[in-house]
Amino acid sequence: MGTILSSTGEHLVGLKQAAGLELGTPVQYPVYTVLFIPAGEGKFHADFGTFPFSGPTMLFSTPFQTLQLASSSPQAPVMLQFHGDFYCIAYHHNEVSCNGLLFNNVYISPMIGLNNEDVRSIELILSQFEEELRQPSPSETVLQAYLQLLLAKSSSIKLRAMADGCGQAGKDEQMERFRELLDENYLTLHKPNDYADLLAMSPNTFTKRCTRYFKKPPSRLIQERLILEAKKQLHLTRRSIKEIAYALNFEDEFYFSRMFKKFTNVSPQAFRDRTGISIVADLTPQ
Template sequence: MNAEFLITRPDSTERLFSIGESNQALFSILTRLPYFTVVYLQEGSVELKADLSIYHVSAPAVLFFSPFQPFLIKKSEENIPMKVLHFHPDFFCILKHQKEVSCNGVLFNNLFAPPFVEITPEQSTVLESVFKQMQDESSHEELAQNDLLLSYLKIFLIHTTRYKAQNQAQVEDQIAQNSNPDHSILQKYKTMIEEFFVKEHSPSIYADKLNVSLKTLGKLTKKYFDRTPSDLIQERLMMEAKRELYLTDKSVKEIAYLLGFEDEFYFSRLFKKIPIPLLSTTGRQ
């Protein structure tokens, strides 16, 4: 990456925060990073591969990736400039500061929307200004530099959270106006997962509550979310498990019980989907 400013832990080279720009083939191979990543695309277009889906993204746009989320960005042409932010949960934890910023479940850990938002030129101007403030602050060391960078990061995330929330609302309104019956089923399924994911882990139970066959529900989630009904439930469980890891000192056994798993060993196998580095940094067993 070109012109990168980096903050590391005092006792190691581990990245806590960085900001930079790149024209290189950054992220052109499948990437899994141990921190949050924000890519600000100002020109051109890219093909984004994230999790199991492929998206075509046109600038101006902002892309968001959670720790260890696999992604690949393929540029349509060489030398497309990208601005990149990285921040570790120990620098800014989106879970602890959810009430302040509200980006968890919108920008990051959003089961039902792609990990990016295409924005207007006016919105891009706002983000460019905040990004420049971060770059200016990082160009020379001053009193409370980290605190000011953290404040600018929060402002950047608040703006992008607003933009993506507005975008999602417009999409949902458009689907609803078209009287698409799929919309009603999927909205109910999303609400039911949030309400019952701790108690109900079987997708067939949700299908029964929705009065549709499991096959029909599977076709809808595959069409709109590129995931199976079971994938969505398990991903919601893993999001909650990560939250418990970051915010509490509960053991894996305690978290299993909290999330409705009577069979600790089955949960442990499911729990292995959480990357080992995350488990090792929390010291949890």
Template sequence: MLSIRTIGNEVQTQDNEFYQIFLLRDPMEMTVDFTNYKTAPYSLLCLSPYQHLSWLKGPLTTGWQLLFHGDFYCIEYHKKEVACNGLLFNNIYLQPHVNLGKETYLEIEQLVRKMEKELKVGLEFSDAVVKAYLQLILALSSQVKKHQINLHEIPQQEDIGEGRIFQQLLEANFMREKSVNFYAQHFNLSIDAFSKKIKKQLGKAPSIFIQDRIILESKKLLHLTYQSIKEIAVQLNFDDEHYFSRYFKKNVGISPSEFRSKVGISIAAK
């Protein structure tokens, strides 16, 4: 399932079960999962199901919104993007938006117009054509974002900084270690000093990164596996499934069972 909307000054808070892509011609300010972001002109914003989005301000005069279920588009691409920290979706260490530049923005805008036309026609192979356009949009956007990341990467491996080391530690330990103190001890820092250092380097406190990584993994397991909620709670080292359910609902807004029923289990998991 995919739908396309034009958007203007009426945009409001978004929070639903679909993947969302916003094509934003004008600069915007928004909050995604309670972190503030600013986009440049000609940007693309990508959101996963039940990410919290609030528009703050910006002279939004024109743009597009694509909403689609995760199983709608290319399964291999979707499986890769959901299963780990992808370039566009679900990356807790990167901004959720990418500055496309005017040329790529207009190219993608033309693809969206073609998608909209194909959806209205509704011929036998229209779904396949729309999926191909969507995959091309994701590929073009990923290419731009990857190039921008490469321009800002630190070449000296021995000087990667506490932020990069923290990311590596978190990826290796988040299922077992949920306290900031565990990671602070690795650097021989107090929790306060460590939190200030990570927030300065990465833009968010380590407690938020830990929370986001656990929620990301929870969503992946709920969406891409047939494990029971109890099994997922055990895998993520929660004391019991009730504690896990409360934790998930507090941070996502709905229970794990509701998330699974609305987002669905991808056929890629079979």
């Protein structure tokens, strides 16, 4: 449907129908990815989490997240991708609260369900986005405005769904407490048993409840929370790899690099090179 590249050939923003084979096997992109699936059922594999879905729905992923889509939809999903240099979700957080809601959250599902009205709104924005991309000289300002509108609409839908489910009987207060404890202690407590003790639960019960509630075992959540912080510091600061490793309590930068690559398949430096350093890095003290 259309793509804009940077002067160095990097993918800045693009919209296309995702071919089945492209997402049928695990794949990583150095950009943010939004998938619009108008119909069908399937499973969305994001890193080591598996999320069943039923269309219409939208799925969201961050740079270098491992993705795989197993879908029965007869229609290929629409894929919108953008680089952090094209639209910085951290810089625009006040206008669009998608950072930590649609992207960069290890606890909640990376998707939103859509009703008929939502589908019409999303399809309209995507058609306007596509129309601009088809222009002889697409305006990046116009495309950024459409992208911001899409993310704002998606965030609004996600917040509505979360509010509707706030009083569900399925809410597990102890697992919500685990979420709080992990955010407070991810730098120092790295074992599931540490959190099981804080919650006064047996390790076995804690693992079962966490896996049922978050769709991931606690060991995975603990690792993902640490890697999420590493990604943030690589993208949102100009700290050196050594400084980031020290800030995250790693023994040295080499151990940090090995662990980071184990979970992302790229080194910290390669991640920074491909995703870029956000303009936010120059707006906040290091």
